[in-house]
Amino acid sequence: MAEGYVYFPGCSLKSTGVAYEESLLTLFRLLDVKLQELDDWNCCGATSYMAIDEDSAFALSARNLALVHKSGNSQVLAPCAACYLVLRKTQDYVQRYPSIRAHVSSTLKAANLPMAADSVHTRHPLEVLYNDIGVNRIRSKVSRKWQGGPVVCYYGCQAVRPYYEVDKPVNQSRMEELLDAAGIPTVNFALKTKCCGGSLTGTIHSVGLRLNYIILKEAARKGAKAIVTLCPLCQFNLDAYQSEIRRRMKENLDMPIFYFTQVLGWALGGGTRELGLHRAISGTTLVKQWFSAAKEVAAHV
Amino acid sequence: MSNQNGSVRIGVYICHCGTNIAGTVDVKSVAERAARLPGVVVSREYKYMCSDPGQELIRSDVQEHKINRVVVASCSPLLHEHTFRKAAEKSGLNPYLTHMVNIREHDSWVHVGQKEEATRKADDLIRAAVRRIRYHKPLEKGYVKIQADVLVVGGGIAGIHAALTLANAGKHVYLVERDPTIGGHMAKFDKTFPTLDCAACILTPKMTAVKAHPNITLWTLSEVTAVEGYVGNYEVTVTRHPRYINEELCAGCMQCVEACVYKQARFDDEFNEGLGKRKPVYIPFPQAIPQVVLIDPEACIEFKKGTCKKTCVEACGDRHAIDFQQKDEVKKIKVGTVVLSTGFQAVDPKKVPYYGYGTYPNVYSSMEVERLINASGPTGGEVVLRDGSHPKSVGIIHCVGSRDEYTNKWCSRVCCMYSLKLAHLIKEHTGAEIFNFYIDMRTPGKGFEEFYQRLLQEGVHFIRGKVAEVTDWALDKSEEGKLVLRVEDTLSAFVRRIPVDMVVLSVGLEPHADAQEVRRLFNISCGGEGFFTERHPKLAPVSTFTDGVFLAGCCQGPKDIPDTVAQAGAAASEALALIDAGQIEIEPNTAYVVEEACSGCQTCIGLCPYHAITRLEDKKKATVNPVLCKGCGTCVAACPSGSLRQNLFEDEQIFEEIEGVLDYAR
Numbered sequence A: 001m002a003e004g005y006v007y008f009p010g011c012s013l014k015s016t017g018v019a020y021e022e023s024l025l026t027l028f029r030l031l032d033v034k035l036q037e038l039d040d041w042n043c044c045g046a047t048s049y050m051a052i053d054e055d056s057a058f059a060l061s062a063r064n065l066a067l068v069h070k071s072g073n074s075q076v077l078a079p080c081a082a083c084y085l086v087l088r089k090t091q092d093y094v095q096r097y098p099s100i101r102a103h104v105s106s107t108l109k110a111a112n113l114p115m116a117a118d119s120v121h122t123r124h125p126l127e128v129l130y131n132d133i134g135v136n137r138i139r140s141k142v143s144r145k146w147q148g149g150p151v152v153c154y155y156g157c158q159a160v161r162p163y164y165e166v167d168k169p170v171n172q173s174r175m176e177e178l179l180d181a182a183g184i185p186t187v188n189f190a191l192k193t194k195c196c197g198g199s200l201t202g203t204i205h206s207v208g209l210r211l212n213y214i215i216l217k218e219a220a221r222k223g224a225k226a227i228v229t230l231c232p233l234c235q236f237n238l239d240a241y242q243s244e245i246r247r248r249m250k251e252n253l254d255m256p257i258f259y260f261t262q263v264l265g266w267a268l269g270g271g272t273r274e275l276g277l278h279r280a281i282s283g284t285t286l287v288k289q290w291f292s293a294a295k296e297v298a299a300h301v
Numbered sequence B: 001m002s003n004q005n006g007s008v009r010i011g012v013y014i015c016h017c018g019t020n021i022a023g024t025v026d027v028k029s030v031a032e033r034a035a036r037l038p039g040v041v042v043s044r045e046y047k048y049m050c051s052d053p054g055q056e057l058i059r060s061d062v063q064e065h066k067i068n069r070v071v072v073a074s075c076s077p078l079l080h081e082h083t084f085r086k087a088a089e090k091s092g093l094n095p096y097l098t099h100m101v102n103i104r105e106h107d108s109w110v111h112v113g114q115k116e117e118a119t120r121k122a123d124d125l126i127r128a129a130v131r132r133i134r135y136h137k138p139l140e141k142g143y144v145k146i147q148a149d150v151l152v153v154g155g156g157i158a159g160i161h162a163a164l165t166l167a168n169a170g171k172h173v174y175l176v177e178r179d180p181t182i183g184g185h186m187a188k189f190d191k192t193f194p195t196l197d198c199a200a201c202i203l204t205p206k207m208t209a210v211k212a213h214p215n216i217t218l219w220t221l222s223e224v225t226a227v228e229g230y231v232g233n234y235e236v237t238v239t240r241h242p243r244y245i246n247e248e249l250c251a252g253c254m255q256c257v258e259a260c261v262y263k264q265a266r267f268d269d270e271f272n273e274g275l276g277k278r279k280p281v282y283i284p285f286p287q288a289i290p291q292v293v294l295i296d297p298e299a300c301i302e303f304k305k306g307t308c309k310k311t312c313v314e315a316c317g318d319r320h321a322i323d324f325q326q327k328d329e330v331k332k333i334k335v336g337t338v339v340l341s342t343g344f345q346a347v348d349p350k351k352v353p354y355y356g357y358g359t360y361p362n363v364y365s366s367m368e369v370e371r372l373i374n375a376s377g378p379t380g381g382e383v384v385l386r387d388g389s390h391p392k393s394v395g396i397i398h399c400v401g402s403r404d405e406y407t408n409k410w411c412s413r414v415c416c417m418y419s420l421k422l423a424h425l426i427k428e429h430t431g432a433e434i435f436n437f438y439i440d441m442r443t444p445g446k447g448f449e450e451f452y453q454r455l456l457q458e459g460v461h462f463i464r465g466k467v468a469e470v471t472d473w474a475l476d477k478s479e480e481g482k483l484v485l486r487v488e489d490t491l492s493a494f495v496r497r498i499p500v501d502m503v504v505l506s507v508g509l510e511p512h513a514d515a516q517e518v519r520r521l522f523n524i525s526c527g528g529e530g531f532f533t534e535r536h537p538k539l540a541p542v543s544t545f546t547d548g549v550f551l552a553g554c555c556q557g558p559k560d561i562p563d564t565v566a567q568a569g570a571a572a573s574e575a576l577a578l579i580d581a582g583q584i585e586i587e588p589n590t591a592y593v594v595e596e597a598c599s600g601c602q603t604c605i606g607l608c609p610y611h612a613i614t615r616l617e618d619k620k621k622a623t624v625n626p627v628l629c630k631g632c633g634t635c636v637a638a639c640p641s642g643s644l645r646q647n648l649f650e651d652e653q654i655f656e657e658i659e660g661v662l663d664y665a666r
Helices: A018-030 A048-052 A054-070 A081-096 A098-110 A125-133 A135-141 A174-181 A205-221 A232-240 A242-249 A260-267 A284-290 A295-300 B027-035 B052-064 B077-090 B115-133 B157-168 B199-212 B255-259 B311-319 B366-373 B415-430 B448-457 B515-521 B561-581 B603-607 B634-638 B651-661
Strands: A004-007 A034-037 A075-077 A121-123 A151-153 A226-229 A257-259 B010-015 B040-046 B069-074 B098-102 B142-145 B150-153 B173-176 B216-219 B222-230 B233-240 B329-335 B337-340 B363-365 B393-400 B433-438 B461-464 B467-471 B483-489 B494-500 B502-507 B549-551 B583-586 B591-593 B613-616 B621-624 B644-646
Touching: A018 A034, A018 A257, A018 A260, A048 A054, A054 A075, A054 A081, A054 A098, A081 A098, A081 A121, A081 A232, A121 A125, A125 A135, A125 A174, A125 A260, A135 A174, A151 A174, A174 A260, A205 A226, A205 A232, A205 A242, A226 A232, A226 A260, A232 A242, A232 A257, A257 A260, B010 B027, B010 B052, B010 B115, B027 B040, B027 B115, B040 B052, B052 B077, B069 B077, B069 B115, B077 B098, B098 B115, B115 B651, B150 B157, B150 B329, B157 B173, B157 B199, B157 B216, B157 B337, B157 B561, B173 B222, B173 B233, B199 B216, B222 B329, B222 B515, B233 B337, B255 B311, B337 B561, B363 B366, B366 B415, B366 B502, B393 B415, B393 B467, B393 B483, B393 B494, B415 B433, B415 B448, B415 B502, B433 B483, B461 B483, B483 B502, B549 B561, B561 B583, B591 B621, B603 B613, B603 B634, B634 B644
Parallel strands: A004 A034, A004 A075, A075 A121, A151 A226, A226 A257, B010 B040, B010 B069, B069 B098, B150 B173, B150 B337, B173 B216, B337 B549, B363 B502, B393 B433, B393 B502, B433 B461
Antiparallel strands: B142 B583, B222 B233, B233 B329, B467 B483, B483 B494, B591 B644, B613 B621
C-alpha cells in the first residue's frame, strides 16, 4: 500500500483524547491508508508554552517537523487542532520572520537536526479525508446504516483560523459533506466556530461552563442529538461538564460528543471499542442505543 | 559634427518654480555655466518661467538676440511643454525647436537637502538638452477630420442622458445596450434619495425619448465586439444578439406571453432579482424600451426540444414577429467619438459569508428590497418576507462589500444614502422598527444631511458599529425564530445582540466582471480595483488616455444619480467639442520611413501595437500612418536597415543627449 502518512499524535491523543487516536487509526485502516506514528516526537509547543516562551515553543515545534523531514516525509498529519495550529504556524513564521528562523535554526543545529520547518507541510485529517481520499471513496466504503439521530458539526477555532486549509474560515462544510457521504444527517449550526471555553473551564470555571452551555443548548434547540467535533479540547470540554451544567443551569442536557473519525469509522464498519465509543462521558444512553449492534458497547458504558 | 540647420543660436531658461527648484538647485550658477556652452547665446533664470513675463523673456530674446532654439529647464514636459511650444510659436519660431529639461520632478524634488549634487545634475541635464537641440528640425502638426456620429456604450441613466444630449445637439448616436431593455439599475429602483421622487417617473420619459429620437439608433441585446481606428475615425463592430422577435414587427401587445404553453410563470425574473417569475417569452418590465418582448432560449421548449405547440406564434398571427431562426447579427459602424457608460455591478452579498445571505432566507440584498418596495415589483409594493409574513423589525447593514480589506476597499458612496431611503420606505410600508448599522454616516450632498436628520426624527435607530455576524443562534426565548445581529455598539462601548425579522444588506458597487475586456477593447486604462481611469482626476474627469473616448457614470467609479447625470452631460459636451472643431491636431512625434533605405522586409508591420504601418504594394516599402502612430518607437528600434526614424527621437538627437549628459566624466 503506497498511500500513507506520518502522523503526530501530541499529548491529547495519548490521554484525554485517546478515543480520537483509536478512531483515527481505525478509520484510516478501513480506508486502506497507512498511518505511521512519528518516532521520538515531543510536545508540539502549544498551550501556554507559546504565550510564555515563544522562542522555545517554535523550537519544540520545529524539532517535530525536522523529525518528519528526517523520516523522509514532506508532510505530517496533526489530528489535534492545537498541534495543527502550532506546527502550521511554525511552518509559516520561520518563512516570514528571519529572527525566529535564526533562533530555531541554531537550536536545531545544537541537536544536530536540519531546519525543515518550511519544507514540511502540516495537514489535518479532515482536509486529508476531504481532498486526498475524497468524499466518493468514503461513500463507496460505507457498510453500516446510521441508526442515530441528526448531529451538528462543530469545528472550534484552531483548525480553521487563521489558516484556512482545513476548511473555510466561515461557513465550514467539509465535515458535513463527509458525514453526508456516510449517511449521517446533519443540522445547520450557527455556532460552528464559537468558543468552546478552551482552557477557561480550568481557569475561570464559570465562564468556561457558560460558553460550553451555549453550544450544547443551541445544538439541542436546533434538534441535534449529538455534536461531532475535530478537536480534543473541544470534545473534552463539551463532554466532561454536562453533569455540572445540568446541575447549575437546571437544564436537561445529555448529549454525546463524538470525534468525526468515530462516526465515520462506525459507518465504515469499525467496532465500537476500536473506535473508542466506549469512552463517552455524556449521552451514554444514546450511545448505547445507537451503537447497540455491537455488544461490546453495552458491556463497557 | 555638422548640422543642417544653419547657425544655431540657443536660449536657455532656468525656472525657480518659486522655491520648488531654486530651494535645492543653485539656479544662478547653473545659468552662468549654461551661458558658456557652445551655441548658447543667452542664459537666464527666472522665478516662474510659465508666467506671462517668463514667456515674454523668450519672445524678446527671439527678437533681440535672434535665438532660434529654446531650452527650458523647469518642470515635467507633461505640465508645460505645450506652454513653451506655444510661446515659441508666438515669437515666430517653429514650436518643435524647443526642448524641456525636467529639473523639478527629476531633480530638486527627489534630491531635497543635496544642493550640490542636485545642482550638478541640473548642469548635466541642461548640457544634454543644449547638445540635442542643435539637431531639432522644424516640424508641422497634422490634421485629421472627425466623423460626427457618436457611439454610446451602456444604456443606463448615464448612457441615456449622454445620448439624448448629443442627439439634441444634432449628432447621430448609436446607443448599444447589452440587456434587453435600457434603463439600467435606475429602472429597478423605487424612489430616489433624498427627494424621494419616483425613479420610474423621472426615468421612463427619458427612455421613451431615446426610442422616439430621430437621431438615436438604439440597439439592445447588443455588444461592441471590436474597435479599430483612431480618434475621429473609429470603426466599431457591434454584435446584435438574437431576441427571437422581429423588433420592427412586434407591437408589444404581449398576446404571445398570454398564449405561451407555460400557463404559470416559472423562470427566475432577472429584473426582479429572482424574487418574481416570468415566462420563456416576456418583457422585462412594463415600461421597457424597446417595448418588445423577447424569448429566453434557455427556458423555451421549442429551443430545448423543438416540440412546442408554438401557441405564441399562433397568438402573434399575421404580424409574424416571432422568429426562432434569428442569429447573431454583425453591424459595422463609423463613429468619431465614444462615450463609455457601462455602469457597475452590485457586490454579491455571498462574498461576505458572515452575514448569512443564502443561508438565512430573510437576509436580503438591497437590490432585492428595492424590488420588494416597488409598486410594480413582484409583491406589488408589499414588503413581505419569503414566508409571506410582514417584518416587525428590520436591520439594515451598511458597507457590505465596501470599506473592507477582504472584499472591496473603497467606499461605494451611495450606500449610506440609499440605506436611509430604504429605512424610510420600509418604515412607511410596514411600520416596522428599523435599525441601521453603520461604520460612519457619509451624507455629503445637496439635501443629504437634512435627509439623515429627518430619519433620526422619524425614530429610525442608528447603531455605530460594524456588524460581526448575522446568526439564528438564540440566547433566550425572545430571540428564537429571529435573525440576531451581533455588533459592537461603539458609541455606548457595548456588545449588543439585536433580534430582527428581516436583514437588509446594503451592498456596495464594483466594476463589472468583464470590465477588463471592455477596457482592452477601447484601449483605455483602469485602476487596480477595475474602474476605468479618467485622464486626470480633477482636470480631465471624463476624458481617457485614448483620445475621443469619454467616461460617464459608475464605470469610472461609484456615484449617485445626480453626479452620474452631470458626468454624462460633461462627457457629451466633451465629445461635442471635438466633433464641432471638425478636425483634430496630430502631434508630429511620429515614425516615418526613409524609403530609399527600406528593403520591404515587413518586420515593423507585425510589431506595431497600433496597426499604423502598412506596406505600399506598388513600391514594396513600408509606410506609417501618422494619425495612428503613437510614437512608441518600437518599429524604429526593430528596423534592421535603420530606415524607420522618428521625429523628435532621431538617432543624432538621442546620441547627442547621451554624450551631453555624460560629458562630466571627461
